[in-house]
Amino acid sequence: MNFQQLRIIRETVRQNFNLTEASAALYTSQSGVSKHIKDLEDELGVQLFVRKGKRLLGLTEPGQSLLSIVERMLVDAENIKRLAEDFNKVDEGTLTIATTHTQARYVLPPIVNQFKKLFPKVHLILQQASPVEISEMLLQGEADIGIATESLTTEENLASIPYYQWQxxxxxxxxxxxxxxxxxxxxxxxxxxxxxxxxxxxxxxxxxxxxxxxxxxxxxxxxxxxxxxxxxxxxxxxxxxxxxxxxxxxxxxxxxxxxxxxxxxVNTTWIAVRKGHLLRGYGYEFISLCSPDADIKALKKIAYPDE
Known part of the structure; x- marks a missing residue:
C-alpha cells in the first residue's frame, strides 16, 4: 500500500468514478490508475468498487468504509509536510483563501495588504466562489481558510468562528x-x-x-x-x-x-477551517489580522479536538 494508491482512490470518487478524469487530475495514465486500484484490492483482499465491465459505478461497502480512512490519512500526510515547513521555512509557502466577491472586493483588501507586508514570501491565493463551493473547497483540501456568511457553520467537519456582523x-x-x-x-x-x-x-x-x-x-x-x-x-x-x-x-x-x-x-460572516487540517502559522496570523479579537486557541481546539 502506498500514498499514490490512496490518492487514486480519493480522486476516483471525486471524479464520479470516471477513470479518465481521475487520471487527468493526477497527471498519470488511465491504465496506471486501473493497475493501482487492482493492486490495492489484491493486497487488501476485498473489492473496493462496484463494476460493470470495465466501468466503475460506485463504492462497495468495504470501499465506503475505507474512503473516510483514506481521506484522513492523506490529510495527516499533508499535515506532516506543513509541520516540517513550519519549522524549516516559517515565513514561506502558500495560503489559499476561499471567499465570496463581497468579502474579496470590500472587506479583505486592507487585510491582504497588511498580510503581504508581514509575509512577503508567502504566495497568497484568493479564490472567489459561492458559499457552498467555499465549504466544499475546504473539505476537499483546496483552500486553507474560508470566509462567507452562509454554509460554513452547517458542515460538521468545519471549525468556524464569527468574523463580523453586518446588515x-x-x-x-x-x-x-x-x-x-x-x-x-x-x-x-x-x-x-x-x-x-x-x-x-x-x-x-x-x-x-x-x-x-x-x-x-x-x-x-x-x-x-x-x-x-x-x-x-x-x-x-x-x-x-x-x-x-x-x-x-x-x-x-x-x-x-x-x-x-x-x-x-443582522447577518454574521464566518471564518472557517477544515477540522484536522494543519494550518501554517501565517494562516492563523491572517485570521488574527481579520479579527484581532479572534480566539485562536478556541479555534484550534475545535479544529483539533483530539489534541
Missing amino acids: HSIITPQNHPLVQADKITLELLAEYPLITYHGGFTGRSKIDKAFDEAQLDADIVMSALDADVIKTYVELGMGVGIVNDVAYDTERDYRLKQTKTDIFG
Missing part, C-alpha cells in the same frame, strides 16, 4: 423617490422592482424570509452574484438594490444613495 442597505439612484422617505419599510420596498443577491448568497435567505413573514410579494426583477453587478443595474434605473452595507463605496458609488436599514435583521 443590508438599500441602494438607489440619487433622485429616486425612496431617498425622500422618512423610513424604509418592507411595504414601501414591495412597491418597487428589486435587485439583490442570488439565492444562497449574502443574506438572501433573510430578505426572502422578511417579505414572507410580512406576507408581501417582493418584485425581485434581477438576482446577481455580487454587489457590483447589482449597483450597475440600479444605476441604470432598473430597480432598487439590496446589498451588504459594506458594499457601498462613497467615492466610487457617488451616483447612488445608500440607506442603511435593519428590516432584514
Whole structure:
C-alpha cells in the first residue's frame, strides 16, 4: 500500500468514478490508475468498487468504509509536510483563501495588504466562489481558510468562528423617490422592482424570509452574484438594490444613495477551517489580522479536538 494508491482512490470518487478524469487530475495514465486500484484490492483482499465491465459505478461497502480512512490519512500526510515547513521555512509557502466577491472586493483588501507586508514570501491565493463551493473547497483540501456568511457553520467537519456582523442597505439612484422617505419599510420596498443577491448568497435567505413573514410579494426583477453587478443595474434605473452595507463605496458609488436599514435583521460572516487540517502559522496570523479579537486557541481546539 502506498500514498499514490490512496490518492487514486480519493480522486476516483471525486471524479464520479470516471477513470479518465481521475487520471487527468493526477497527471498519470488511465491504465496506471486501473493497475493501482487492482493492486490495492489484491493486497487488501476485498473489492473496493462496484463494476460493470470495465466501468466503475460506485463504492462497495468495504470501499465506503475505507474512503473516510483514506481521506484522513492523506490529510495527516499533508499535515506532516506543513509541520516540517513550519519549522524549516516559517515565513514561506502558500495560503489559499476561499471567499465570496463581497468579502474579496470590500472587506479583505486592507487585510491582504497588511498580510503581504508581514509575509512577503508567502504566495497568497484568493479564490472567489459561492458559499457552498467555499465549504466544499475546504473539505476537499483546496483552500486553507474560508470566509462567507452562509454554509460554513452547517458542515460538521468545519471549525468556524464569527468574523463580523453586518446588515443590508438599500441602494438607489440619487433622485429616486425612496431617498425622500422618512423610513424604509418592507411595504414601501414591495412597491418597487428589486435587485439583490442570488439565492444562497449574502443574506438572501433573510430578505426572502422578511417579505414572507410580512406576507408581501417582493418584485425581485434581477438576482446577481455580487454587489457590483447589482449597483450597475440600479444605476441604470432598473430597480432598487439590496446589498451588504459594506458594499457601498462613497467615492466610487457617488451616483447612488445608500440607506442603511435593519428590516432584514443582522447577518454574521464566518471564518472557517477544515477540522484536522494543519494550518501554517501565517494562516492563523491572517485570521488574527481579520479579527484581532479572534480566539485562536478556541479555534484550534475545535479544529483539533483530539489534541
